[in-house]
Amino acid sequence: MNTTFDVAVIGAGIVGSAIARKLAGYELSVALLDARNDVGDGTSKANTAILHTGFDAKPGTLESRLVGEGYHLLSEYAELTGIPVEHTGALLVAWTAEELDALPGLRRKAEQNGYGKTEIVGPEEVYRHLPHLGEGALGGLTVPDESIICTWTTNLALATDAVGRGVTLLLNRAVTSVEDLGDRTVLRASGGDVSARWVVNAAGLGADVVDRLFGHDRFTVTPRRGELLVYDKLARPMVNKIILPVPSSRGKGVLISPTVYGNVLLGPTAEDLVDRTDTGTSEKGLEFLLGKGEKLMPDLLREEVTATYAGLRAASDHPDYLIEADAGRRYVLVGGIRSTGLTAGIAIAEHVAGLVRDAGLALVPRENLPEPPRMPNLGEAFTRPYQDAARIAADPAYGKVVCFCERVTAGEVRDTFRSPIPPATLEGLRRRTRAMNGRCQGFFCGAEVKKLLESRGESTCEQRHAPLEAGR
Amino acid sequence: MTSGDITTLTPAVVIIGAGPSGLSAARELAPRINGDVLVLDRESTAGGIPRHSDHPGYGIRDMWRFMSGPAYARRLVRQAEAAGAKILTNATVTNWAGDRTIEATTPQGRVRVEARAVILATGARERPRPARLIPGDRAHGVYTTGHLQNLVHLQHGKVGKRAVVVGAELVSWSAALTLREAGCRTVLMTTEYPRPDSYSLFSIPGRILFRTRVATRTRVTRVIGRPELRAVEIEDLDTGARRVVECDTLVLTGDWIPDHELVRAAGIAMDPGTNGPLVDNALRTDRPGVFAVGNLLHPVDTADIAAIDGAHVARSVLAWLRGRSAPAEQVRLIADAPFRWVAPEIFRPKDRAPARHRLLLWSDRYIPFPRIVLRQEGRVVARKRLWWPAAPGRVFRVPTSVLAAVRPDAGPVHIGVET
Incomplete structure (x- = not known):
């Protein structure tokens, strides 16, 4: 590639996509690189999908500030783009005297983090909110603004918005070495080199490796595997709030959370690995979760498991976000972004823009920025195409359900292939539509969905259907 | 909405x-x-x-x-x-x-x-892999019978060359037939039961026809391979011994x-x-x-x-x-071990008999000539020896004549076996 971009952002996860989008709002040419064949295919795709208030962050840290700001920024952005969010609220449940004693401290900490709406409640109130909770809860702390969100749509919205603003998205570009040419940096990458005046490292699980390519040795990323169980939608009425553990001397516990797709999550485990690609599940992990679940909510375990998955968190040996600009090297590290990065992403992007401006990159706001994209709705709290009679009447493809469990229509699958960032794989299609994510895991629809992937969504949209006869 | x-x-x-x-x-x-x-x-x-x-x-x-x-x-x-x-x-x-x-x-x-x-x-x-909680890699090439047969018979899609089939019941042989048609050899069938659950009419010629071994008292403990399936780890339930079987296709059958x-x-x-x-x-x-x-x-x-x-x-x-x-009078039927369920579950004595005059039951144990016993409020109301086996993996049928002495005004009827 002969062109030199003003900025190259490495990593098209939530943080990298948000940064590319933000910088493309100025008179800058921006490239967004990712080692994988899709955006959001690393640590951003598999997390607990919680939009955090930041009530339990460490006060005074950068993370605390950016999560707090990010909560509001992402809430607004979600409203604008149609990212599904449900403001369910959370309840921390104390099961031991030690945990109960920790609640006032957590409440004070929340206030230090600028969040003043928590309340300590007794066991009656806990069980009033969560009648299916297992026996033995002693009390709790409410966090009314903790929310659930679709992490896939968040990532895709930010990346789509970036592309809409003119960002060049370069997939399958794993950066292997870098070369400083004085006024620009050449990123040697599989699939073609990329040249840019400034480089932002938002490489998530690989951020420490990329950082070393730039001559630094600041931190080490340890992939921390979190395994999760996803329960059937029939379990959803039991869990109307995020049920959080109280952090205690026994370590961080396991949560139960509703999802915007109408399921229930149980997890995660926390296990440090060496392999940065091992997203498999383990026998020990699943057993641990079932043991926890049996205590937290035995009724939940009577329901079917729809999916099991594992995500890798980019745990680092640094206690806070590690976001630093190197003006001489025209390089910004955005490292140590743990699972709170989903919430904080847009605020991190604002912060990074400030850092590069201070380091001498001219940020001239662009005029006539395109509107942010309106994303297809994957959330149960909002109207989905299969429910929308007017939309089906206008285009029968929205009435042709191809994935029965998740009620995904042929129209939605077709649309995603016509979108600015179409899926490259079945996993990409699943993240964009929910197809095959349901309880049958392909028993009924697997073959049909594969055919749709091969035909890029066109195979079942063109059928003709005889009109219905109205009733007598 | x-x-x-x-x-x-x-x-x-x-x-x-x-x-x-x-x-x-x-x-x-x-x-x-x-x-x-x-x-x-x-x-x-x-x-x-x-x-x-x-x-x-x-x-x-x-x-x-x-x-x-x-x-x-x-x-x-x-x-x-x-x-x-x-x-x-x-x-x-x-x-x-x-x-x-x-x-x-x-x-x-x-x-x-x-x-x-x-x-x-x-x-x-059929329960898919997550519902069966089989850990390991997220590999391509893992199917249920329904998924496999949709893929092969309706969409004419491709599967691999070496398959492991979980289950040894009727539907498992159906899957093996489909795999053969798709050019994929079934190298192993596994069942957690001590013997294949299908009729021996199918099992014996089936094993010869498919050159397939049936590993009894065996479960799959891990899926290996990213992104494509390479092998599965299986465990002998009696000894705990584990070994790895190479395969590029895994079909999870039964478990409905x-x-x-x-x-x-x-x-x-x-x-x-x-x-x-x-x-x-x-x-x-x-x-x-x-x-x-x-x-x-x-x-x-x-x-x-x-x-x-x-x-x-x-x-x-x-x-x-x-x-x-x-008719108002009704008695609840309850399956006792080794039976997992009975259908229908509610018996109305004054109503017409269930379909084919049969109660349907599911057994978790193989019993060659079971003697069925029905108890109501602790009292035996019927006993009957049947000349066909109760076997895991297929429905066990009991003539509804055993219900003749059930009292419509008494409590639930427990159906079990006498050993």
């Missing part, structure tokens, strides 16, 4: 699911009632599971024939249509809008169906769960044994005018038995439409 116009249909009977049980019910009802019989199915072709089970063995007990699954499915569709039933495919029922009113999404629009009677015939599915979402959504009483709705001899659920048939009730029996349910329910539906209610 809906917006815009919705088409309202008002058949006398709506049947949800156009598989063997639903289509048979439609065929029997359509000529006998005043009003329409409407069958809804979410697939684009009616016929249910037999559509993609492309091997012989269908239609034995309901049509007295021996035919392939697809031919059987087509015949059921023809018969139902010839009888005057209307079949609407690509129709996904999404919710209830009243006791006997449902709403559906179709390419022709949103539809509300207000019927006088509803028959639920939604069938069953009824597609009971609509039953649960209606708040209809469920049986924790079958995971389907509780029904009586006449296949009534506890919601008046709502009936259930087929493998939603007994996961799973063969297609012909599901079809016979359909014929059986027709008379019950006709009686309901004529205003006749169920």
Whole structure:
């Protein structure tokens, strides 16, 4: 590639996509690189999908500030783009005297983090909110603004918005070495080199490796595997709030959370690995979760498991976000972004823009920025195409359900292939539509969905259907 | 939530699911009632599971024939249509809008169906890998039988070359047949039971025909391979010894769960044994005018038995439409170990006998000539030796004559075996 971009952002996860989008709002040419064949295919795709208030962050840290700001920024952005969010609220449940004693401290900490709406409640109130909770809860702390969100749509919205603003998205570009040419940096990458005046490292699980390519040795990323169980939608009425553990001397516990797709999550485990690609599940992990679940909510375990998955968190040996600009090297590290990065992403992007401006990159706001994209709705709290009679009447493809469990229509699958960032794989299609994510895991629809992937969504949209006869 | 116009249909009977049980019910009802019989199915072709089970063995007990699954499915569709039933495919029922009113999404629009009677015939599915909690890599090449047969028989897709099949029951051999047709060798079948669960009629020639070994008392403990499946780890349940078997295809068969979402959504009483709705001899659920048939009730029996349910329910539906209610006296039937479930679960002594005069049970143990014993309030009310085995992986049938001495005014009847 002969062109030199003003900025190259490495990593098209939530943080990298948000940064590319933000910088493309100025008179800058921006490239967004990712080692994988899709955006959001690393640590951003598999997390607990919680939009955090930041009530339990460490006060005074950068993370605390950016999560707090990010909560509001992402809430607004979600409203604008149609990212599904449900403001369910959370309840921390104390099961031991030690945990109960920790609640006032957590409440004070929340206030230090600028969040003043928590309340300590007794066991009656806990069980009033969560009648299916297992026996033995002693009390709790409410966090009314903790929310659930679709992490896939968040990532895709930010990346789509970036592309809409003119960002060049370069997939399958794993950066292997870098070369400083004085006024620009050449990123040697599989699939073609990329040249840019400034480089932002938002490489998530690989951020420490990329950082070393730039001559630094600041931190080490340890992939921390979190395994999760996803329960059937029939379990959803039991869990109307995020049920959080109280952090205690026994370590961080396991949560139960509703999802915007109408399921229930149980997890995660926390296990440090060496392999940065091992997203498999383990026998020990699943057993641990079932043991926890049996205590937290035995009724939940009577329901079917729809999916099991594992995500890798980019745990680092640094206690806070590690976001630093190197003006001489025209390089910004955005490292140590743990699972709170989903919430904080847009605020991190604002912060990074400030850092590069201070380091001498001219940020001239662009005029006539395109509107942010309106994303297809994957959330149960909002109207989905299969429910929308007017939309089906206008285009029968929205009435042709191809994935029965998740009620995904042929129209939605077709649309995603016509979108600015179409899926490259079945996993990409699943993240964009929910197809095959349901309880049958392909028993009924697997073959049909594969055919749709091969035909890029066109195979079942063109059928003709005889009109219905109205009733007598 | 809906917006815009919705088409309202008002058949006398709506049947949800156009598989063997639903289509048979439609065929029997359509000529006998005043009003329409409407069958809804979410697939684009009616016929249910037999559509993609492309091997012989269908239609034995309901049509007295021996035919392939697809031919059987087509015949059921023809018969139902010839009888005057209307079949609407690509129709996904999404919710209830009243006791006997449902709403559906179709390419022709949103539809509300207000019927006088509803028959639920939604069938069953196999538990997929996550529901079985098999850990390991997220590998491509892991299927259920339904997924595999859809892929091979309907979409003519490709699978691998070396398969491990989990299960050694009827459906497992059906999967092995499909794999063979797709050019994939079944190198191993595994079952947690001490012997293959299928009829030896299938197991012995099957093993020779497929050159397949059946590993008994064995479970899969790990899936290995990213992104493509490379192997599975299996464990001998008795010794705990584990070993790795190379394969590029893994088929998870059996372990059925009824597609009971609509039953649960209606708040209809469920049986924790079958995971389907509780029904009586006449296949009534506890919601008046709502009936259930087929493998939603007994996961799973063969297609012909599901079809016979359909014929059986027709008379019950006709009686309901004529205003006749169920006899009040009823006794709950409860399956005791080694039985996992019994269907129907509710016996009304004054009602007509269950379909084929048989109770259906599922056994977790192989018993060559079981002596069945029925107890009510601790007292033995019947004992009967049967000359066919109770075996895991297939339905065990007990003649309803054992219920003759059941007292209608007493407590639940426990069905077990005497050893």
